[in-house]
Amino acid sequence: MGFRLLHLHLHGLFRSHDLELGRDADTGGQTLYVLELVRSLAARAEVDRVDVVTRLIQDRRVSADYAQPVEAIAAGAGIQRFAFGPKRYLRKELLWPHLEDLADQLVVHLQKPENRPDWIHAHYADAGYVGALLSRRLGIPLVFTGHSLGREKQRRLLAGGGDHQQLEQTYSISRRIDAEELALAHADLVITSTRQECDQQYSRYGGFRADRAQVVPPGVDARRFHPGSVAAEVREVEGLLTPFLRQPELPPLLAISRAVRRKNIPALVEAFGRSAVLRQRHNLVLVLGCREDPRQMEKQQRDVFQQVFDLVDRYDLYGRIAYPKQHRRDQIPAIYRWAAERRGLFVNPALTEPFGLTLLEAAACGLPMVATDDGGPRDILARCDNGLLADVTDREALQDALECAGSDLQRWSRWSDNGVEAVSRHFSWDAHVCSYLALMQERLLAVTQPMVLPSSQTASTGGFQPLGDRLLLLDLDSSLEQPDSDALKVLREQLDRCALGILSGRSLPAARQRFAELLLPEPKVWVTGAGTEIHYGQESAPDLFWSAQIGVDWDRAGVESALADLTDHIELQRPEQQGSFKLSYTIRDAGEQILPLIRQRLRQRHQAARPQLRCHWFLDVLPLRASRSEAIRFLALRWGLPLEQMLVVASEQGDGELVCGRPATVVLGDHDPCLDDFRQQQRVYFASRSQLPGVLEGIQHYRFLGGRARHDQSLT
Structure with a gap:
């Protein structure tokens, strides 16, 4: 049997054809890397099946392709789209509250033997978070690739004059960093593109272990990126770019990137505008993705384009700069070749560059580079010897590098030849996939086999009690009143139709003492110690499997x-x-x-x-690995009880973990204001009443104790 691999790529727009690269900040190089990697893996005999899980989007503003639940990529490879959060397209920073929902859906999906992969490979922080939950709950080994890291982004933006509050509002940077920490703590293997990522970026995370990290540079598709143009593609590129240019024959300085601040394109325009040498010797060509109505752009994109337009005006660059409004993805290789045949340069002025796949694409087409002295370009230049690096935060240093790189045609030719040869030798997809699969095989043998939980039938013979087909989980510390309350009497009468579970931050003896005052039926399960202990029934039998699971590390x-x-x-x-x-x-x-x-x-x-x-x-x-939320999901897995058949009550600060995902949730009327942030969640009901009356209101809302719950109907 060959490998079964599952890739998680959750944000942006992902499909098997016509990738909308550069459409926004979320649809960039990571999207292309994942698609090419999956295609290359599917072509290998060692791989039986490889799938990509991404988000299902129903939004008239984007293609209907993204609303298809299943899409083929190649023989043995496909895309599986899951709906989580609102139907509309969202930028990645708005997905955080909905990731638990996806994790709950995937646990159910991957429990089926025909769907269970040998490895999960999570791309970026959001997928890393989901991948960590899946690996924890199902015991499937996890590979993590951050692509770019929150700590590095935070460092750069703060150094550039940003403030912490702005970073939180714009990028949810704390949640991103926490997710990266969680992913690194659970990852059996971390794949990075460069040694610098390991030594200077990943190493700043507490959960990172250097012995689990491997550098595997991405590959380049030699079928698309190679030297030598054909007449038809030259005419097509000229039709795209030459209308902007007075002297289209001049060597171009070519930049291809998304219009986001990190790519630092305005610094390149300013360096070009300030240099009489560059303006006389070169044209500047900026391929910054496709744009339609500027009003539909994200603010960051609008700001970058406005900076570019202002600089063009300030330095009067009309006739010397091209920035096409539209291009096709299949035109990108031809644009590289067009620039190389005019002895131009590819320029990457990004403030931070985890790898720089465009640098390899350009090199494969014979186009030398001037790039940021950060991250991936260092490794690429060390192997390719095909250009110069520059401190792009220093305007004069960038200008000097560009002037120097274009000054010697003999050296340009040597750089061009070096790049083509080095990419073929070191950065092919064959080399990448061979290294990737070798790591899979090696690490799979070293990964500890997951603990197999006993079924409810097996466990019950050891004294444990099954939980029935519905479980009401009440917080002993906030939602239960004194024994003489009318609401408590109503609840006593209703509990013959479902099992009762108790959540508490107290120890089990303290929780039992408090619970005895309420004269309620004996709970089937106790989740105490803030989710660190699970006990069953009157005998208080501890769940040793839960203790062993959370005790790791x-x-x-x-x-x-x-x-x-x-x-x-x-x-x-x-x-x-x-x-x-x-x-x-x-x-x-x-x-x-x-x-x-x-x-x-x-x-x-x-x-x-x-x-x-x-x-x-x-x-x-x-x-x-411990929390009340994780304890609830452990119970669902162990006893085969769907999360949709559980009702959970929340009211206090710290209860946010209970409000996300698939269980029915009731937020009581006297809840802490911090829970108001969850009002947009699809499976949360905000009761008008407090304490037990609010619990009963929620039970009635979901029809939890009789008939099919509204909550269940919403899931179909």
Whole structure:
């Protein structure tokens, strides 16, 4: 049997043909890389099947192709689209609240033997987050490729004058970095494009382990990118570009990228405009994606184009610069060749460049480069010796490099030949896929086999009790009242139609003592210690499988030591509030922004732990793999109970984890204001009443105890 591989590529617009590269900030080089990788893998005898999971989009503003649930890429390869979040197209920063929904759907999908892959390969932070959840819940090995990393983006933008609040509002940068940490902590293999990524970017993450990282440079399709034009494509490119240019025969400075700030295109225009040498010797050609109505562009794109237009005006570059409004993807190789035949240069002035696939495409076509002295271009130049690097944050340094690179035709010819030869030798898709599959085979043998959970039938013979076909999960600490309340009496009468589960941050003995006052039927399951302990039935049988699962990489003493000197900010709660998998603290100043400090300290000490704030004053530090949300999903998997047949109640700060994904959720009327952020979630009902009356209102809304729930109908 060959490999079965599943790739997660969640944002942007992804299809098997006519990629809309450059359409927006989310449809760039990563999209092309994933498509080419999947095609190349499908052609190998070692691979039985390879699929890409992406988002299903129903939006009149984009092609109907993206609304097709299934699409073929090649024999043995396809695209599977899953709907999560709103139907319309969303930029990637708006997808975070909906990723749990996708993870829940994929767990169900991948449980079927015919769908289960040998590896999951997650691309970018959003897919890394989902991939980590799938790997944790199903025991499938995970490969992670970040493509670009949040910490590096944050560093660059702050250095450029941005502020933290702006980064949060625009890029959700904290959520992105947290997702990357989670993905790296779960990844069995991290594939990077360059050594610099490992040494200077990934190494800044607490979850990164250098022994799990491998450098595998992307490949170039030699069938498309090669020297030597044909007459028809030359005429086509000339028709695209020469109407802009007074002297179209001059060697062009060619840039091909998306119109986003990171690509730093205005700096190239300014360097060209300020240099009499460059204006006399070259034309400037900018291929920045396709644009229709500027009003439909993202603000970042509009800003970049406006900067370019202003600079063209300021330096009077009309007749010397071309920026076509439309082009086809299949014209890109011809544009490289057109530039090479005029002895031009390919320019990549990006502020940060994780790899730079366009540099390899240009080199394969015989076009030398001037590129940013960052990341991938360093590795490419070291192997190709086909141009110059420049500090693109220094306007004069970029200008000097461009003037120098175009000054010697004999050297240009040597660079051109070097690039063609080196790409063929080092950067072919054959070389990339051979290395990729060798790593898969090697790591698969080293990966620990997943723990097989016993079925409900097997487990019940050991004293555990199945959970029935519906489970109501109530928070003992916030949603249950005193035993004389009318709502509690109504609930007692209704609980003969479903199983009861209790959630609590308390220990099991403390939770039992509090629960005894309510005179309710015995719960089928107890999830206590903020999600770190699961017990069943009256005998309080612990779930040892859950303990073993969350105990991976957990070092309680190490966590306590890492936080020991923060006594000005936090103090340990009483011993009875602690647990084997939980450290509980009280915050000395509730208005203090304590979570970033705690996360930083845990990351610096390489602790696989996560802090969670509750009710503004209380801080729990748990294993990375533990939470109430994960405990609920563990129960669903172990007992074969669909998440849609669970109803969960939320009301407090810290309950956000309960509100995402497939379970029916009720947010009580007296909820913490932070939960208002979840009002757009599709499977959340905001009750008008508080505590138990609100619970009963939610039960009625979902018809949870009788008939088919509205919640279930919404899933079809």
